[in-house]
Amino acid sequence: MSELRRDPITGRWTIIETLEPSGPEVFEVETDTPAGGTCPFCPGNEAMTPPEVYALRPAVGAVDGPGWRLRVVPNKFPALDASGMLTRRGLGVFDQSSGVGVHEIIVETPDHQRQLADLSQEELRQVITSYQLRTQALRADARLKYGLVFKNSGLVAGATLTHSYSQLIALPIVPKRVEEELRGAERYFEARERCVFCDIASQELLEDERVVCENRAFLAVCPYVSRFPFEMWVLPKEHLPEFALATQETVTDFARIVREVLGRLREALKNAPYNFVIHTAPFQLRDPETYHWHLEIIPALTRVAGFEWGTGFYINPTPPEYAAQILRGVALPV
Amino acid sequence: MSELRRDPITGRWTIIETLEPSGPEVFEVETDTPAGGTCPFCPGNEAMTPPEVYALRPAVGAVDGPGWRLRVVPNKFPALDASGMLTRRGLGVFDQSSGVGVHEIIVETPDHQRQLADLSQEELRQVITSYQLRTQALRADARLKYGLVFKNSGLVAGATLTHSYSQLIALPIVPKRVEEELRGAERYFEARERCVFCDIASQELLEDERVVCENRAFLAVCPYVSRFPFEMWVLPKEHLPEFALATQETVTDFARIVREVLGRLREALKNAPYNFVIHTAPFQLRDPETYHWHLEIIPALTRVAGFEWGTGFYINPTPPEYAAQILRGVALPV
Numbered sequence: 265m266s267e268l269r270r271d272p273i274t275g276r277w278t279i280i281e282t283l284e285p286s287g288p289e290v291f292e293v294e295t296d297t298p299a300g301g302t303c304p305f306c307p308g309n310e311a312m313t314p315p316e317v318y319a320l321r322p323a324v325g326a327v328d329g330p331g332w333r334l335r336v337v338p339n340k341f342p343a344l345d346a347s348g349m350l351t352r353r354g355l356g357v358f359d360q361s362s363g364v365g366v367h368e369i370i371v372e373t374p375d376h377q378r379q380l381a382d383l384s385q386e387e388l389r390q391v392i393t394s395y396q397l398r399t400q401a402l403r404a405d406a407r408l409k410y411g412l413v414f415k416n417s418g419l420v421a422g423a424t425l426t427h428s429y430s431q432l433i434a435l436p437i438v439p440k441r442v443e444e445e446l447r448g449a450e451r452y453f454e455a456r457e458r459c460v461f462c463d464i465a466s467q468e469l470l471e472d473e474r475v476v477c478e479n480r481a482f483l484a485v486c487p488y489v490s491r492f493p494f495e496m497w498v499l500p501k502e503h504l505p506e507f508a509l510a511t512q513e514t515v516t517d518f519a520r521i522v523r524e525v526l527g528r529l530r531e532a533l534k535n536a537p538y539n540f541v542i543h544t545a546p547f548q549l550r551d552p553e554t555y556h557w558h559l560e561i562i563p564a565l566t567r568v569a570g571f572e573w574g575t576g577f578y579i580n581p582t583p584p585e586y587a588a589q590i591l592r593g594v595a596l597p598v
Numbered sequence: 599m600s601e602l603r604r605d606p607i608t609g610r611w612t613i614i615e616t617l618e619p620s621g622p623e624v625f626e627v628e629t630d631t632p633a634g635g636t637c638p639f640c641p642g643n644e645a646m647t648p649p650e651v652y653a654l655r656p657a658v659g660a661v662d663g664p665g666w667r668l669r670v671v672p673n674k675f676p677a678l679d680a681s682g683m684l685t686r687r688g689l690g691v692f693d694q695s696s697g698v699g700v701h702e703i704i705v706e707t708p709d710h711q712r713q714l715a716d717l718s719q720e721e722l723r724q725v726i727t728s729y730q731l732r733t734q735a736l737r738a739d740a741r742l743k744y745g746l747v748f749k750n751s752g753l754v755a756g757a758t759l760t761h762s763y764s765q766l767i768a769l770p771i772v773p774k775r776v777e778e779e780l781r782g783a784e785r786y787f788e789a790r791e792r793c794v795f796c797d798i799a800s801q802e803l804l805e806d807e808r809v810v811c812e813n814r815a816f817l818a819v820c821p822y823v824s825r826f827p828f829e830m831w832v833l834p835k836e837h838l839p840e841f842a843l844a845t846q847e848t849v850t851d852f853a854r855i856v857r858e859v860l861g862r863l864r865e866a867l868k869n870a871p872y873n874f875v876i877h878t879a880p881f882q883l884r885d886p887e888t889y890h891w892h893l894e895i896i897p898a899l900t901r902v903a904g905f906e907w908g909t910g911f912y913i914n915p916t917p918p919e920y921a922a923q924i925l926r927g928v929a930l931p932v
Contacts, residue, residue, distance in 0.1 A: 269823045272786060272794055286827060286915035343905075343913045356801045357794065358822045414908050431905070439909030452606065460606055460691065467690045488692045489603045493620060541908030562907065573896065574748050574875030575773030579677045581620035 268436070270359035281343075304340075305371045305427035313337040317368065318398060320390060334390055335371040336398055336432075342367035343433065350407045350436050364407050366434040370394055371427065379428045380417065381526035389519035395432065395542070396515070399508040402434040403547045410435045410442065410546050413507070418537025421564035438546045445543060446555055453554040461556030464488075465499045474588045477524055481517035484525045486584035486591070492566060493582035494533060494591070496525060498559040505545035507557040522559065524596065529563060531594040537564040602770070604693035614697075615677075638674075639705045639761035647671040651702065652732060654724060668724055669705045670732055670766075676701035677767065684741045684770050698741050700768040704728055705761065713762045714751065715860035723853035729766065729876070730849070733842040736768040737881045744769045744776065744880050745842070752871025755898035772880045779877060780889055787888040795890030798822075799833045808922045811858055815851035818859045820918035820925070826900060827916035828867060828925070830859060832893040839879035841891040856893065858930065863897060865928040871898040 304312035307330035315328055318336040325331025338346070344365025352361045372380055372391045383391065399411040415430040416422035423429075438446070452460035468475055468485045476484040476496060484498045498521055504510060510518065529538065544557040572578055601614055638646035641664035649662055652670040659665025672680070678699025686695045706714055706725045717725065733745040749764040750756035757763075772780070786794035802809055802819045810818040810830060818832045832855055838844060844852065863872065878891040906912055 272782070272798070281913075281915045281917065355822075356805075357797045358801075412905070412908055414905055416905075433905065435909075435911070439911040441908065441910030444910070448606070463691045464606070467692075471690075488689075490614070539907065541905075543908065560908070573873065574746055574775065574877065574894070575769075576775035576778070577769070577773040579615075581615045583614050 267363045268361040270361070272357045272359065303376055303425065303427050305335075305369075305425060305429060306376050307332070307374045310335075313369070314340055317401075318394060320394070330374075332374060333387070334373070334394055336394055337369050337371070339367040339369050339431070344435070361436060364436050366402055366405070366408065366432075368398060368432045370398070370430040370432065372430060373428055376427050380415070380430075381523070381530050383523070385516075385519050385523055388523050389516055391430070392515050392519055392522070393512075395430070396508045396510070398432050399434075399544075402432075403508075405434070407436055408434040408547065410438045411508070411544070412439070412442075412541065414539065414541040416537075416539050418535075418564065421537035421539050423537075442543060442546070446546070446550070449554045449556070450551065453551070459503050459554060459556050461499060461558065462503050465501055468499075474584045476528065476588050476591045477521065479517050479521050481514050482521045484521055486588040488584060490580055490582075490584040490587065491578035492562045493580060494529065494536075494563045494565065494587045495580075495584070496529070496561045496591070498522060498525060498561070500557065503553075503556055505549055505552050505555040505557060507542050507544035510557075518559075525561065527596050528591045528594045529561070531596065532590050533563055533565070538562060539564060601697045602695040604695070606691045606693065637710055637759065637761050639669075639703075639759060639763060640710050641666070641708045644669075647703070648674055651735075652728060654728070664708075666708060667721070668707070668728055670728055671703050671705070673701040673703050673765070678769070695770065698770050700736055700739070700742065700766075702732060702766045704732070704764040704766065706764060707762055710761050714749070714764075715857070715864050717857070719850075719853050719857055722857050723850055725764070726849050726853055726856070727846075729764070730842045730844070732766050733768075733878075736766075737842075739768070741770055742768040742881065744772045745878070746773070746776075746875065747841070748873065748875040750871075750873050752869075752898065755871035755873050757871075776877060776880070780880070780884070783888045783890070784885065787885070793837050793888060793890050795833060795892065796837050799835055802833075808918045810862065810922050810925045811855065813851050813855050815848050816855040818855055820922040822918060824914055824916075824918040824921065825912035826896045827914060828863065828870075828897045828899065828921045829914075829918070830863070830895045830925070832856060832859060832895070834891065837887075837890055839883055839886050839889040839891060841876050841878035844891075852893075859895065861930050862925045862928045863895070865930065866924050867897055867899070872896060873898060 302309055310328045314337050316335050316337050319332045320334040321332050323331055344363045344367055346366050348362055348364055350362060350364045352359065370391065373383060373387065395413045402408055402411055411432060411434045413430060413432050449460050465483060469483060474486045474488065476486060481501055482498055483501060484496055486495060487497050538561055540559055540561040542557065542559050545555045603614055636643055644662045644664065648671050650669050650671050653666045654668040655666050657665055678697045678701055680700050682696055682698055684696060684698045686693065704725065707717060707721065729747045736742055736745055745766060745768045747764060747766050783794050799817060803817060808820045808822065810820060815835055816832055817835060818830055820829060821831050872895055874893055874895040876891065876893050879889045
């Protein structure tokens with residue numbers, strides 16, 4: 265059980281777990297080996313997760329039984345709770361909202377050993393299609409305003425299990441960082457009547473200093489204002505606000521470039537842990553001309569310390585031009 | 599050598615090291631033991647740092663020689679460069695600024711073994727006074743707009759040496775997170791003609807659910823919207839925009855409560871690493887009625903992962919009411 269609290273100063277929301285609070289003992293040990301025992305994401309252990317909400321079963325197979333190639337289940341330990349009314353109230357200077365939302369896990373493969381970068385292009389396409397299908401299913405819930413797909417790969421990057429999985433969280437508010445991007449893109453559009461992401465994509469392709477790779481529909485760049493070493497963005501070349509509405513053909517190209525980018529990252533950084541997040545328009549889009557969905561990938565190489573969270577100002581020791589050069593130089597297996 | 603780059607979408611600035619870029623090899627090994635050898639912050643090794651800009655020497659002693667009780671030196675590896683003109687230019691859709699700024703290290707004690715929480719109240723008062731003096735010295739530089747005092751304690755929290763030190767960075771722009779606080783406080787003032795921080799302090803003292811401790815001039819609370827487990831803010835009870843202008847008497851009370859708070863944190867969390875940051879008004883303050891300086895302390899217990907940086911939305915497993923209860927319950931040595 266959780267609740268949402270809004271900071272009266274900056275407008276920042278935080279999800280706070282109120283029912284089962286974590287005490288000091290939870291944080292005492294930091295380990296790189298997950299708790300031993302049975303993996304809840306392996307075939308045969310389907311009963312260890314909540315009942316599936318979606319699965320790909322090429323052959324005949326029972327729901328919540330083995331035989332699947334991809335499986336989506338509600339998170340057993342959700343950051344937000346799917347049941348209940350959305351209520352908001354003031355507490356003096358503070359604002360609070362019930363922790364309504366949905367938190368799902370996409371188990372990307374039945375194979376405990378394979379990571380996302382190991383999947384075939386077709387398997388990766390199916391993972392991405394499942395992100396789209398689940399996002400579309402959740403937008404029907406009028407309480408929810410935003411669907412965020414993200415992945416923590418590796419324990420240092422926040423993964424809690426080694427079996428490869430992604431996450432989808434649907435929120436009752438539009439998150440602050442997305443709101444900032446939306447507003448910034450709106451301001452840019454007001455001044456120039458062009459999409460800022462389209463302009464960035466054109467400029468990056470023209471300068472060709474930070475481009476890692478490209479295909480028909482996408483380019484991957486180390487962005488000019490990279491916050492972190494080896495940060496990469498995958499941008500659709502064509503203007504489209506919503507990830508979930510990308511066509512099958514576009515998704516195929518997206519799977520191709522994501523596979524290449526994860527492969528380059530793995531070679532260049534020797535299996536470094538990473539996070540990725542898909543930024544897309546809110547469920548109720550204000551203006552389809554201004555926003556442009558994209559994927560942001562951040563290798564977990566540095567730690568965010570006092571300076572960064574005190575200022576919202578990042579110090580990046582690796583210029584994106586240099587990172588792009590290294591990532592482009594990687595020899596990939598064909 | 600570094601430069602500042604501004605994100606055209608959100609307005610976020612990043613400092614990017616361009617002269618000595620870090621390649622993949624720099625991030626490959628993560629170690630909890632600092633590089634062996636001689637500590638540059640220990641007495642006798644003064645020649646290993648740039649010449650001091652401030653020191654406390656109770657007895658007679660030469661500049662940049664031993665005998666000091668506290669020493670402030672420019673960072674040997676600064677995030678920003680003190681020399682050069684402040685220049686800004688556009689690069690297509692992007693904005694760039696020269697990396698002008700000052701980055702200083704406050705060596706809090708000559709003793710390699712003692713941490714900030716081990717200092718006497720008088721020693722801690724001197725450390726805090728040095729923060730004030732250096733901030734005041736830097737505001738004379740017209741290129742600089744903001745002075746940020748912060749500390750990374752423990753290697754996991756971003757400290758690069760075990761010898762206890764704090765940092766001061768003076769920036770040519772007002773950082774985004776401070777700007778957000780300033781704007782939020784201004785909006786609150788416009789609506790109510792009261793300072794939001796004063797209102798928070800009153801409400802916290804009245805409710806007494808999240809207060810950890812207090813004295814004449816300060817209260818320490820686990821804020822209602824804590825982003826991280828065991829986050830604490832130390833708020834002056836009296837309205838004052840600028841930390842550097844706090845009186846000697848106030849600084850004495852500040853040293854007292856910071857010492858208590860660090861002691862409670864250490865006992866409750868068994869020497870957990872932490873970050874702190876002092877949020878204060880910019881050098882050129884717009885409206886002295888709206889902003890209120892304070893200290894934010896964040897134990898480094900959790901990792902910021904995909905969800906947090908994708909949304910600017912935090913998930914906190916430890917409610918501040920529970921954290922405050924644990925911190926209040928700590929038995930402190932007298």
